[in-house]
Amino acid sequence: MLCPLSARNASASTVRRALRELFRPSAIPAASLDRSPPIPRSRDITRQRDLHESRPLWAGSPRLALRARPRPSRADYDVIIVGAGISGALMAHALADGTRSVLVVDRRVPVHGSTLASTAMIQHEIDIPLSRLSGMIGAPKARRAWQRSARAVERLSGIVADLGLSCSFERKQTLFLAGEAYGRQALHAEAEARRAAGIAAEYLDAATLAERFAITRTGAILSDISAAANPAQMAAGILRAAMTRGVELVSPLEITDLRATADRAFLATAEGRILSAGHAVFCSGYEFLEAVADKEHAIVSTWALATPPGTALPDWLKTCIVWEGADPYLYLRRTRDGRLIVGGEDEDSAEAYASEKTLRKKAATIRRKAETLLGLALPEPDHVWAAPFGTTRTGLPLIGRVPGLENVFAVMGFGGNGITFSQIAAEIVTADIAGHADADADLFAFPSRQT
Structure with a gap:
């Protein structure tokens, strides 16, 4: 059993040896990302998909370009966010408090994944009506889910106004x-x-x-x-604002492997580099972590x-x-x-x-x-x-810590409320990382894995 590894308080040579051991195939089971082709690899940790077909309306929008770095400036961060769409943008915005070191990575051009295909109907209404959801999860929980969704739309309105975004909101x-x-x-x-x-x-x-x-x-x-917007401009604007507060954006950078110890998450890149963070947050949309695949x-x-x-x-x-x-x-x-x-x-x-x-x-x-x-x-x-x-099944997103992977979070804002759910996710994950319990986290948590 490996001892917890902290890249902050070990010598460089010790860290290198420990990382080699950590990524040895039999050391700790890898978290696979569930992907379909087109990129063949011996092991993928997200399900890779072409996230849209033909040309979405937003593809030609102005103000989508972001000044991404070609490579990370360091090897160790407080938080690494995988995915530079609307979920990753809102997560970065919430985490960028001026004290954390935050890295956002994407294997694509930022905001050119599933966000580009969104119709951006920003609703508080969940796909499963409240009356029906009450029969599925109980009336108190159903009410909380709908109420939280409504508050998220209000907060999104506030973010757009506070940042002065030009995104047709x-x-x-x-x-x-x-x-x-x-x-x-x-x-x-x-x-x-x-x-x-x-x-x-x-x-x-x-x-x-x-x-x-x-x-x-x-x-x-x-x-x-409810609201409507240009989702690509909205995501780009939020990311741009987060970058002014110290968030680092790297693209293209593909994460190919993942390990987690008691106090760190380690991510391997396609170029063979290993990055570490106190927490890793996967905001990779429909290219989700294999570890959270569920019926x-x-x-x-x-x-x-x-x-x-x-x-x-x-x-x-x-x-x-x-x-x-x-x-x-x-x-x-x-x-x-x-x-x-x-x-x-x-x-x-x-x-x-x-x-x-x-x-x-x-x-x-x-x-x-x-x-x-x-x-x-x-x-x-x-x-x-x-x-x-x-x-x-319930129309609710899945948000929170990944079962079996310490310090790794995933955001699956599935359903017709992806942007709304992304804001809820940003609030829940940020609170957890800060050591606070969000009162509604249980509504969206991943089911525990039975061993």
């Missing part, structure tokens, strides 16, 4: 429409459950919905505490499109985002420059998004459904894209 209402999975009665009960939890929700009957929104459904819930979550495929700027749309879409109680559900929103972004048609396949033929078919279906819902003809979209998408 707009506060929105949400219109949740009755559908095949959740009809009129279910939505009425859902609105009551939300109000009982202190979350404002207005139930609209069919007549009111038709009068105010010209939509024909049996009912809907209108709520506040409770899955990777599916999703599709989206965007119409050209200046599309003729109902005025109410300037202030409202829309989704429906169906499976799969349709969701849509208007951008500041008058595009309509529409997504949906999810499939229970981790690979379907990579098919160009399927992309064309899904885009046509999504466009047709949006036209039917809004009662108008949409122009040919100028952006269509597809991406892998994570789901969990």
Whole structure:
């Protein structure tokens, strides 16, 4: 059994010998990162995926470039964050207190992974309605999860305002429409459950919905505490601000191996370098740690499109985002420059998004459904894209310490609230690293591994 290794209080030669022993195959089991090709390796520690197909709307956005270093400036840090998307950006922002040494690494260009494929509907509403979630995990926990999600949206609004970010951030209402999975009665009960939890929700009957929104459904819930943004600009802006407070960004840098001792985490790079940290935080999105792979979550495929700027749309879409109680559900929103972004048609396949033929078919279906819902003809979209998408049984993210790996955290902000969940993760992990218990950490913790 190896003794705990601290790179801070050992001689250089001692550290080198200990690290060689630490990464000897039989010394300590490696944490594998679950990946599918294209990068073949003898051992990968995250599941590597192409995180979007075709060209997402945000790919051509200005102000995405960040001054990343080609290599780390040192070998030892207080915290190493793996992943430079929105999750990694918010984590870096929360940890950058002026005293910690924080390194953010990514094997890609920063903010060019799954963040680039996001439709950035920043909602407090979790994919699983509160009334149904109460039956799954109990009413008190379900209320806490929804309340925490609402607070996270408010805090995200505050971060954008405090940093003065230019990312098309707009506060929105949400219109949740009755559908095949959740009809009129279910939505009425859902609105009551939300109000009982202190979350404002207005139930609209069919007549009111038709009068105010010209939509024909049996009912809907209108709520506040949502937003929309350009997710790539948002992530880049938050990372840029964190870097002014001392956070170091290195890209491209691929982490290929991981070991953890009682007081340190050690990460091997593709170049053969070994980095150490008091804590490692994996914000690698759908390229998640193999150690946290679980039957409770899955990777599916999703599709989206965007119409050209200046599309003729109902005025109410300037202030409202829309989704429906169906499976799969349709969701849509208007951008500041008058595009309509529409997504949906999810499939229970981790690979379907990579098919160009399927992309064309899904885009046509999504466009047709949006036209039917809004009662108008949409122009040919100028952006269509597809991406892998994570789901969990409860619609809740998985956040916290990785079972069996001391000082290693993982963030899996799966579901339709990835940006909202990323803020919750930043709060929970930062509190844990600082030695404080977050009151809601138990809601999102990884299940313990049975040995």
